[in-house]
Amino acid sequence: MRLVRRLALIAGIGLTVFSLASEPALAQRRGGTLVQITQPEPPSLGSYISTANPVGQVASKIYDGLLEYDFDLKPIPSLAESWTVSDDGKTVTFRLRSGVKFHDGQPMTSADVQFTFMEVLKKVHPRGINTFAEVTAIDTPDAQTVVFRLNRPAPYMMAALSGYESPILPKHVFSQGDIRTHQNANRPIGTGPFKFVEWRRGEFVRLDRNADYWKPGLPYLDRIVVRFIGDTGTRAAALERGEAHIAGFGAVPYNDVKKLEALPNIQIVTRGYEMLSPVVELMFNTRRAPFDNVKVRQAISYAIDRKFVIDNIWFGFGKPTNGPISSNFAPTGLYSADVTNYNVPDGIERANRLLDEAGFPRRADGFRFEITHDITPYGEEWRRFGEYTQQALARIGIKANLRYEDVATWLKRIYTDYDYEVSSNHLFNLADPVLGVHRAFHSRFIRPGTVFVNGVRWSDPRADELMDRATIETDPKKRAELYAEVQRIVVAAAPLAWTHEISFATVLDRRFRDVIVSPLGLFSSFDRAWRE
């Protein structure tokens, strides 16, 4: 019988967090204001209803989750101090920490957890609707115990319980009125290390230290102020001058990152994105000729010089790849390098050969056919990536015309109208392939009008079946085997050409320490961050 029982006790892992509290130097760590730049300004602070990146960057300081994660993506206790998963994987029991209070002074109990998952995340959270689809009920035998009842096993669920992904809300506040337009979306009340004080639109969000935080002695900082600066040049200037102290997720473009790195007061951190793992991909409209031909898609994948792209467009902040699953999943065994390798020195020759075989000979003007390439409307490097793609395609005899539209128009074109030939994008792997990878090519995710899903409209029964099995497989080894085969199939068929994993660069003022201490980076609570 397989052992799927997992038990983590506070005595073991919790110690790593609290051992700091006994150090004598502690008193000196208290105090200071961290100014974080978040770009763009979040539309709201309701991280239970919006997974937009800026929302998470702010709300993760205010809300805790049941769990936190270490850099190996393993869960560690947070509001839940221990947990067990039943042998059949269909019952998950969490023991909640006692004495935890919300910012309004009310105690956090199992009723709040039950409300959060059943009434909020399962119903209105953009990803929660999927992640917790198997959860049929949550029992609360007592105030400190919650029991998740699942229809089928959902191993990925355990990776989605951070304060960023699944914030625990106070039932007594959010059960009043309509959760979708709740007034406390923008006046959040959580259990986290920082309390919401004020949001001046267009300017800043101010968060002050929660003196009653359940981790003794934490947080160290007095305050976090999140500022919104629309101009990239000004953002870099504010960091250079020490007016602001941290900015990540491309808030500072890579060329400025390189410039700031040279300054004595600034360091560049690339850790802290391991639970997001964006992978850049070229998308092919696989139901439109000539991209219904696998050889054409493979040819284009061969034509992209990954190293050149990373070095020249992403300023070295990236890693070449061939497949959809990020190498950040290597510690969990889900990443496989055993796939078709498109990143070869003779890529151009192979590509030309494939296109000849596919029946697209070069015409008199040297081109085989002409297409339109839709550039990803997310800023400078994407524009340059589009221009590079144009040149790479010209090398194999495909004439590409570039089209650049604003985000809303582009989203509609790619994911609603499917009126495109080739485009590019980067999908986050998130905490588990079920959450971040399936959506790109599982046929269940061919859904007109839904963005960041299977916009290439590729479908393969074998791949679908493997993914469905991996979804409910609780044995890590078997799960890894299933994903290895998925990766082999999908990379060979190339409905998308995965080119590289992006490393975001966080610009950080050297005076601040222990800021990026989790794979969620800027999406974590900063409870241990301190200022020299």
Added chain:
Amino acid sequence: MRGMRLVRFILTRLLQAIPVVLGVVVLNFLLLQLAPGDAATVLAGEAGGAPPEYVEQLRARFGLDKPVLVQLGLYLKNIVLLDLGFSFRNNAPVLELILGRLWPTLLLMGATLVISVGGGVILGVVAALGVRTWRDHLISIAAVIAYATPLFWIGLMLILVFSIRLNWFPTSGMEDVVAFHEGWARVVDIAHHLVLPTITLSLFYLALYTRLMRATVLEQRGAEYATTARAKGLTERAITLRHVLRNALLPVVTMAGVQVGALLGGSVVVETVFAWPGLGQLAYQSLFARDFNLLLGIFFLSACLVVIVNIIVDVIYVLLDPRIRVGGQS
């Protein structure tokens, strides 16, 4: 008698403005329908993808599933009741969002108007009085340069020189978010933050007014009334200040009226560069997010403001030049 007529004039103009503003609202509404994609798509896009159930939920909530004419009807009904609606994206009432941005906008606008009109008038007169001297040349050349330089570039250069190199002013924002000053210290702090954006935003119009003022002063000084005054034995100084200036101000007032309208929307660049929390940025963001309720609210407010400024300009005309009568035939 004149006071009565002025009041009647203002009331008539306000009444006439109502259909204009409503027309603007309808036009804006219909124009925005032409933009591809809707708020639900953008929200889902920002969320990094969402299930279709969620997107449909959003559409129904935003009322985007209703026919366009029904949406327009509802919107007009609400506007008449002065209800600007709810910004689902920002999870807040539109009016609250706009009012929050109004005072920084007015502050920046006011400071800019004072600097550009005041400075422009003074520089223009100085240049005209010393026509074809070094003063005139210096001012005219500076004006041409300021007139021709792009705003964002000026802004970034000012930051580079005065914030980073000289460390005199903060790079951006409206106040110090580490200190959070209170009372007078806060006023000083805000004024400190206001300097660079105001200079950046003022320069273009300052140059414009300088050139305008110089040209009109020169023209007016050749007018018959100036010759008469000269014949009366008044000094050049007295002629300029008493008689010429008053007449030369009229075109500047007209331009200032236009500028107010432009400032409301045209300060997007400066607001972005200096992270100033004004209406321009809000409008810009809401356009890209297809947050039409908010955008329409801002348009509505701008339309009202432009109408009001136009009336004020007309009144100033009357005060400056008694020959201009209000209320048509007399």
